[in-house]
Every structure is written in structure tokens, then in C-alpha cells.
Amino acid sequence: MKETWRAEMKYTIPAAESRMLSARLSVFMDRDANGGENGYAVRSLYFDNFYNKVLREKLDGIGIRDKYRIRCYDNDFSFLRLEKKSKKYDRGHKTQCVVTKEEVLRILDGDIDWMSQDERPLVRELFLRMRLEFFRPQNVVEYDREAFTYGPGNVRITFDRNIRGCGNPRQFFQKDLPSVPALNYGLTVMEVKYDEYLPDVVNRTVLTVRKKEQAFSKYAACRLAE
Template identity: 45%
Template structure:
């Protein structure tokens, strides 16, 4: 019998900030915390995601309605590196989030985009089998491409990860997701999303470092923003 892996839930805070605040935070965080080790020389990298949804847009509707318990599936790679492709399921419960993932080969990802999904059931991976079940039962399908530039910082106490996500773009031709030279449409010019994720506690140094005047924690979905361009 295949056992499902237990999900670990973390706190997630989001703020939409201006370009000026982005520059200030980037400089401040760079002095205080180490950058993500996977970032390039500029300290940033591109995130490419293809989100799945049902014909009646269950994930989108639940997000807009503010349903406290919801989930989203996405296929993701970074920069132009197609040797590291990953299927992810993001789970939200109130202010907590969790993520499960499974690696895919380029050939598997291409088959998935082509609608050839038998390999999911044959994989013996619980997450891939769950995706197969929902593609068959709920008609879950690739919906929208989301691409953005990320600058990330880490802090070991509290297992903190701070990200600045900017230059949000979307793509409409989902079968072309694995084409690293494809063109994108700017989805939210001038917006940067500050995200802070942590386990049981948020250290004071992190609280102080990300504090901006008159900024309150809010809900922001890159997927929902990009769906406006369907």
C-alpha cells in the first residue's frame, strides 16, 4: 500500500508593495540575510508555473470567495532549466500553507501537456496518482501560465523564507509551456509581492526588516491576477 506523505503547514504572509518599497527592502534584506543559494549572479531567478483548474474554475472561484481550505496544482520550472521540472500541490488552510511535490522528466511533462496521462497512474507516486484521479474525475486541466522574477532570502531560526516577486507575466498558450523562448504578457506592472513564510514563530529581526509604513497583510494570488487575461 502506498502511504501519503504528511503535509507540514507553515505560516504565509503577503504584502503588495510599490517599486520604491521593493528597492528599499531588497537593499535592506540583502544586508541582513543570505540570498537563496540557487539564485544567479544578480541574486534573482525566474519562476515559471503552469496552473491547473477545472472547467468551472474551482480553484479560481474558491480563491476569490475566500474559502479557507483550498488547493491548487501547478507544474513548475526555474529559469530556462528544463532538467528540473516539478509537479506541486499547494494547500491552504486559513493563514497556513503546505506544499507537496513530485519531480517529472521532460518527457513526462510533455506527455502531461499533450493529455497523455497514463504514466501518472503507473508512477506509484501518491501525488501523481492524485493528479490522475482529478484529471479524470474533476476534468482538471492546464489553465494559465504564470511567470515572475524572484529574489529570495532565508533565515534559519523559524525556518524563514522571504521573497520579493516582481515582473509578473502570463502566457496563454499552455501547450507551449516548455518553450523557454515563448513570449509573455505583463500582468501587473509596477507590483511587487512580498511573501514571508515561516514555521512556528517569526523572529523579531525578520518582523522589523520587512516592516513598511501603512502596509497590512493581505491576500494576493498571482494565478487569479493572470486569469484576467484569459
């Protein structure tokens, strides 16, 4: 199967502006079926090594890089995904597979030998990174997301608010995560993703924030805020 590398643009905008754009987009875009009117909470457990390889690559502006995370939604720990997010300059690609809470707990405890023989390629790949590059669970990132989709161009626009982080990865399964804000109060991260083209109706709607496009990593922001 051919890999799909999607265009990705990020903007840091005031909360009021994000609400205005959300209202405009809701006229012709569909809300994410999993989030409803109020959106949903996203929590991710990120991996890095002793040399902060992932963090340094982001801060140094390395154009081609990977990062691994385990993700859940609305504190529902019955459904967890291991994800590999790959970046190739302004394009992104995601590989993922389902994992269980018991497996994540074993990883948090340093019990990883079972991963080497696992049937899921991504689990085996993470095992190699953990063995050869000393990757370990590093920190937890959490935020509130409002998401929209649009069929033509396979467009997805998200507004991530209240971004916060926790430097203790073992707190991943704690319902009330002790966290530190990663952005100044009132700021929202808007992401625009699409395949081959961005439809004109979407492009014209988000045109007002074009000059605010920037490289932004929620993982890096939370690490620096610790």
C-alpha cells in the same frame, strides 16, 4: 512524517520599496543559493477544470483549498517539479515530486493513463483530479524572483517582479514565452513565510508594509489579465 504548515503573508508594494527592503534584509539574511545576486526566473504550469474551480475558490475566499502546478527555474527544462500547494487559511503546505519533460509533454497531449499506476503518490493524485474533476493544464505564470532565507524560524522572504501570464499551456516549454503583464507596472509581490515564529529582527524590518498585507494569487491575477 508530520506535515509542516507554514505561516504565509503577502504584500503588494511599489518596486522602489521592495528594493529598499531587499537592501535591509541582505544585511542579516542569506540570499537563496540558487539565485545569486540577480535572482532567478520562475515558470509554472497551473491546472484547473472547465468550471474554473481553482480560480473561483480563490476569488470567493475559500479558506481551505489546493492547487497543482508544474514548475521550472530559469527555463531549465531538465529539472521539473510537480507541486501541490495546499492552503488552510493563513497557513500553507507544499507537496512535490520530480517529473520529466517527456511526462509533462504527455500530460499536455492528454495522454494521462500512465499516471494511474505511477509510483509517485502525487502523480496518481493529480491523475484522479484530472479524471474525476476534469482538471487540465490551464495557463502559464512567469515572474522574476529575489529570495532570502533566515535560519531561526525557517524564514523565507521573496520579492516577485514582472509577473506575467500566458493563456496557452502548450507554450510552457517555449523559451520566449508570449505573455501578458498581471500587475500594474512598478508593483512587486512580497511574500513572508515562516514556521512557528517570526524572529523580531525580521518582523521589525518588514513592519513598514504590515498595512499592505493582502490575499494575492499570481495564478488568479494572470487568469484575470488574459
